Structures are given as structure tokens and as C-alpha cells.
Amino acid sequence: MSMNEKRNGDTSTGEASPTLAFEEPTIFEHSHEGKCGYSLPENTFGDFTTKPAISKNLLRHDLFDLPEVSEPEIVRHFTRLSQWNYSVDTGFYPLGSCTMKYNPRINEKIATLDGFASLHPFSEPDDCQGTLEVMKRLEELLCAITGLDHFTLQPLAGAHGELTGMKIIAAYQHIKDPKRNKVLIPDTAHGTNPASCALANLEVVQLKTTEDGILSPAVVREALQNGDVAAMMITNPNTLGLFETHIREIADLLHENGALLYMDGANYNALMGISSAALMGVDVLHLNLHKTFSTPHGGGGPGSGPVGVTKALFEFLPIPYVVRNGAKLALKENLPLSIGRVAAFYGNFFCHLRALAYILTMGKTDTRGSETGLRTASELAIVNANYIRARLKGRYHLPFDKACMHECVFTDALQQKYDIHTRDIAKRLMDYGFHPPTIYFPLVVEAALMIEPTETETKETLDAFCDAMIAIADEAKSNPARVLEAPTLAKRKRIDQLKAVREPVLRWRRGENST
């Protein structure tokens, strides 16, 4: 035990150490004529041959460009590339608003079960009962967790969920009150929110948050005066990590006025079993299964962005949807007001599968003190964020000095006088072996460092991270050059982003990719 403590103590203030790492050329540079990494299934057709009756103009003569590489080379190549990545499995990844929690391995095993993997999307519903049960059960559990009445699992990512939700709102208002085409969005919103509104043909009106970092009902009341607001789109907890205390009052104002409330549920990891979208008065919500419900981020997807709605909006959901008829499950399309389809098939089913496995593993939420449960996960996510907030307070500027939810936001205000900025702090963190927080977001805070630890980290890790942050704050004073030089222990030193735009090289081409 004491040795462990000592070891932890040692690493907590030390830098990461470089490991054996190979420079790896692109797969195209491994290519040599005549190699192949694939074994074709046996030809069972004997000497059956056929001359394509296809016009010569439509045939391809050579696949000249494609690489020619053997299997061992491919495995080594991609294994080496993997070693050039930072990941949750290898280290602490406190990327704010991304909820980089542990991705359970049993869920990966479940996601490869052949009975799910080899089911064709055009199979008869009677032959899909297992898969439909997974989807329906997940929908029902998401309803229980959020208090909403219906869910669609079709959206393929969080932003895709936003688009689906805003399309639902647009379709609803088109019938109720077609002049309503504006969406109120607080200045703390994710960038996807305004972009999703634009794609749904809705106009964005930005609302200012008050000095305490949340939205005031007065601002909303004023914005509603013209009767042209279709909905408000709010993230709760917001991107400052603060709970929107007045949300219920704001929901009531919107509803009295004829507008709806959309909630971006990207930060739902703070809320499970504690509060719910329904209690807040939310009409439409999207969740990110790849955040709150532990499905892996995969280097940027696949995600999954189920959308939940109240009863009143059911008819607008995408088709098809799953219904339970006694013991049987079926797919239905009989929704004349539906916004239509948002994806070729039924959503990212393997994310549904993993999320359901996660919820079943976490199990019921007892009142506090229970050892299992989604609520405990949310509680610990909040505790961890507040711990980091408490430990770094005073060393970094804390623009909103009060208890936070699952993430906390600092700035570089105390380091600026040494000419050390948020980006430098982030890069120096790499040298201490950590993934940086989300930086320069939310935009309402100048040069933000947004830290989301999640509930799956140990106290030792949180301490090591805080020690590193404090060491960097000290270095900013004592040795700013060291910080500016960072990262020096990462696989690459600072990368020239400007060159990437000025001299775009977006693919490999023979003889053109030397540096």
C-alpha cells in the first residue's frame, strides 16, 4: 500500500515518459506489386463463366491506385497507428461535454454476437424479434430515465438527433402556427445547435446568459413577445457545467406562449436518477448514447442520438417505429405527420445494444447509499467535477465560483500575464500524460478550459491530473518557455495547422506526400 502511494505520489508530479514508437509510413508506401492481403472464398461455380453484357464504357480497366499489401503488414501498420493514439483505455480524457467514461468490454462482446450481426434489415419482423426487443427495451428504459413518453433510436449521432428534433418541432409548428420559425438559443450552446436549426430551416436568435452563467426567465419572456418563436433549444446542465435553475419556469413561459422546449441532452450524465427532462418541462430531448450510456467514441463515431418526445409529438416521429403487441414486436409506418426517415435503416443498432447492456449492468437506482445504479454514476460524476473545481480553484481562474454539475470551466486569466494561454496549458498537459480538456469552449468564457472527469476515474487519477495542472500553473511563472515548447513528450511536437489549410494535402498521391 505504501509503495503504491509512493508510486502514485511519484507519477503525480512527474512527466510522462517516452515509449518505443516507430515512425509509420502510409499504407500506400508499403504497397508492392503482386501482394494481396485477402483470401477469396472458394469458387463453387466450376467453369461457369459469363461475358458481361455491360457496355465497355461502363467497365473499369484497372484499380491501379489501390494498395497491394499482405496481411501481416496490414496488422502491423494499423497496430502501430493505434499506438499513436491517446484513448480512455490508456489514460485520463477529461474532454468537457464529451463524457469520456469507461467503455465496458462485455458490451463489445455482446456487440459481436452473430445473431445480431448477421440479421438483414429487410428481414421479416417475425424473424427480428430479438433485435426489436433490444430496441424497444432501450426505448422504454430511456423513457423511464427521462420521463418522456416516446423515443426514436434512428438518429445516428447527437447532431443528427438535434436535426431530427428540430424537424419534429418545425413539423408541429407548421400545423399549429406556421409563422413560428425562430429558435431561441443561449450563448452557451454547442455549435451543432444553431447548425441543426439552420438545416431544419429555422432561424436562430441568440440569448444572453446572465452574470451567474445561467438563463433568466426575463430574457426568455422578452424574446417571446413577437409570437414568432417555434422553440427554445437549451443544454442542461449547460456548457458551463451549471444547472439551468429556472428551466421549469422557462418551460412554462414557452408553453403559455405556444413555443416548445428542446433540450440538448449531451450533458445528461449529470442527471440520471436526479432530475428528468419531463420534470423540467422539456418537449423534445436528444441523448448521446456514446456519452451518457458508455458506448465507445471510436475516434469520432459511430455515435447514436435517440430523440425523446412527449405524447403530443408522437405523430411527428421518424418512421418506422417499433411497437409492442403483447409478446410480439412489430415495425410500423402509419404516421401521416411523420417527418419521414432520417437514416437508411434503423439507427446504429450496435450502439443501442451496448447502451442497453450498460443500463442493465448499472441496474436500479436506490435511494442514496446503494452500491449500484445510474444515479450513483451521475452523483460521482458530479462529485469528481467538484473535486477538481475545489483543487484547482485559486490556481486557475474560475469564472463561476459555485458548485458545478458534471464539468467545471476554468480560464487562463491568471496565466495570461506570463503570456501563457489556454492552448499552451493544454499542450503541456500532454507531457504530463493527460488528454487536455475541451479548450476555447464555451464561447461565453474567454479562453475556456472545460474539464469533465466522469465517474469512472479514481481519486489517484484526479489527484495526478490536478497536480499536473498546478505544476503547469507554477511553470507558467517560473519557466514559461517550458510550457510554450510543449508538447515535447507526445508523439508529435506542435502541429502546423496553418500549413494544413494553406497547402492542402487531403490524400496520399504517389510522389506527392513527402514533407
Added chain:
Amino acid sequence: MRYLPLNTANQKALFKTIGIESFDQLLDSIPPAVRFKKPLGLEAAYSEHKLLHHFQDLAEKNHSHVKLFAGGGSYRHHIPAIVESLISRGEFLTAYTPYQPEISQGTLQAIFEFQTLACQLLEMDIANASMYDGATAFAEGLLQATRVTKREMIIIQKSLHPHYKQVLQTYYPFDPKKIIEIDFDRSGTVNCDLLHKEILAAGDRLAAVGVQYPNFFGIIEPIDKIKEIAAAAAPKALFVTSTTEAIAFGMLKPPGGFEADIATCEGQSFGNPIGFGGRCIGLYTVKDSYIRSMPGRVVGQTVDKDGRRSYTLTFETREQHIRREKATSNICTNHSLLALAAAIHMTSLGRQGLRKLAEMNFRAAEYAKSLFREKKTVKLKFSAPTFNEFCLETTEDVDMLFKRLIRGGILPGIRLKKFYPDLKSSFIVSFTELSSKSEIDEFVSCFQ
């Protein structure tokens, strides 16, 4: 709970540093009215053992072990074992979007290679880091055409995959009447006279001609002729293509060969199981000049401070996190891991493998065709050439036929009556390198 590492002592220590005695003190900002009063109504936690058995049971409730002759945008192919093994590496699986390039070179280089492979497959200049699926990729492609041309009208085929058409209708922000559908002729290809007429009628309001090939019926559209008509009648409209079966380009001349402006493709056939359509991935490629209006993330090559070759996300000023409501799309998360699977499979196939694989798919379908030609109760619906799927018309009641074959463990394809009332007795059958001669023989022997 095994995923939660904080023990009671840890929690006490954390509380002390935070300066609280109970957790509730952290919830002051949540008014009592919006707090849960009672526990969520969930079941007791499953053990790992119980969980695995539960899902094994559910998986077995699916009747997925059928002899499969359905395609329609989701194709069963052999996936090399290395694909799952490599994409399961935690370093790929549990990383996020590579915002910090210095510690994300693995994902970045893999995406850069994926972009290159997508360009090579489709013979295009630039690819993005992937879209959600073939349907959303095609819809976004047509939307990009409306942005580039500042026009709204688009022309598509009636033989476009019906789900793709529905997704396009959902995404399309203008008057739905501005989507013009061109009927197919008796051979199954797009009616070129009608196409010509509609292009002329649309005139300078036309943003794009969007063509899927092979089309939903499996037919290899005369893409050369279609492009010629479009180029002559509407030189400023963009030529946008979609493909549901990427393997086809081992044999067919790709869209770049016909000067497509934007070429999209469903990439599931590479490296991803059919899984109820749950592992799709959209390929999105454009000509050089359309980079700035392209949706989605893109990785570029650059150097680090020491001049070493490096990769980074680039052209981000197009994107939602910077441009907000003026962004080229709202897409943020894409399908990175599935793109990696596709890249690994494409690399395994390589120059020779992909060609041979495409030929095997084609041969299996042609073999089936040769047998179906001998049958009385079923005939080929269209005469134009196909790749690995084609359309049959039966004299039987199609529902009865499906019932009969499904009972015998065969999924005979996709019925068309739901999508095309005129084709109520027709269905599409699909063949891949996994359709063996004996399976096909058995399938065809179910017909008289």
C-alpha cells in the same frame, strides 16, 4: 459497482476537499420541483454472466441464419478476421474525435488513408472523413449542390433506393415539389428522353442531377449517356452520384470516370456486418473545387515543429463548431471507427482482390440469372445489365411466395410493392461471393 472506482473512503476525502458533508449540498441549483422524488423503476443490476446470457438469448430469438438473398443497401460479405481485431484495439475504440493532433496521430493517419482509399475507389479528388450512411451522404451531396449553385431544383431517378429518397425528402429544406423524379423505362434504366425533357424544363433553376448506380433494381445505369445529357442541357448543374454496393467499383467504372462533381457511396460492404443496417458508413467525395462547401470533417497532412510528417483536422472554418448556423452541415460525430473497418478491408483486398471479389459477386448473380431464365413462374423483370442484384417478377402471389420460402429458411429478397405499386409482383434478389452454387441451386429450385 465494478465500473465505479471510488470507495467510501475516497468519497469522504473528496467531500472534505470540496467542503461538503453530504452530496445533496452540490444540488442546490436544482429546485426541488424538478428533482426525482423516487428511484427510477429499473431492474436490479445484472451480473456480467447474466447479462451475456440475456443477450445470447435475445440474439437467438432472431432468425438470422437464413440463406440470404436480400441486399438493397445492406450486403453480406466475408469480413477478414483482422478487421474486428484491429478496430477493437482500445486505442482506436475509446478515443474521441482527434481534436488534439499531437496525441491522435493514429486516428488521423487512419482517416487520411480512408480518405485516400475512398478517392481511389471512386476516382475522385477529395473525400471527407465519412458520413453516417449512404442515404444521408447522398442527401448532403444534393444539399451541397444547392449551396454551390444557389439553386433549389434537383432531379433524381424513380429507381433511387426508396429509403434514400425518404431521407432526401426529410433533409431537403425547400418546396418538395422541386424534387423531380424520372421514371425508368422497360429495360429498367432511367428514361433518357424524359430526363432530357425535365432538365430542359428546369433550366437555370436546376441545382443537380442525382443518379444512383447501380440503381435500386440493381441495374447499371448508362451513366455515360446520363452525364452527357446533363452536361449538354444543364452545364451548371452538379452531377451527384450514389451507390449502395461499393464492391461494384471493382468492376464498374467509378463516378470520377464520368466527371461526377460529388460522388457518394454506402461503404458497409467494406468491413462492416449487415447487423440490421446498424453499421453503415457514408463515403463522400468531391472534385477539388468543392472543398470549401463540403460537409463533414476532413484530415490533412502537415508537419510538426520539427518538420515531421503529421496529420490534423483541417478546413474547420466550414464546420458547425466555428461557423455555427452558417456551417456547411451540422455533422459533428461521423463514423470514424466504421471508416477504419472499411479502410482495413479495402487495404486487404487491394488492387487485385477487389477486382476478383467484384467478379465473384457478378458471376454469382449471372449464374442465378441463367437458372431463373429457365423458370415458368418467375422471370427477369428488366433487361438492362446488372451487377450483383436484379429484379424478378413472379406469377405467384408475392406474399405467399415469401412466406413459403422464409419457412424454408430462405430470405428471398426485397418485395417492391410497398415502394412501387406498379411492380407489385416483383422483388429484388441479391448475390455475393458468399452465395454458393448449392445455395443458389436450392433457392432457384423453389420456383417452378
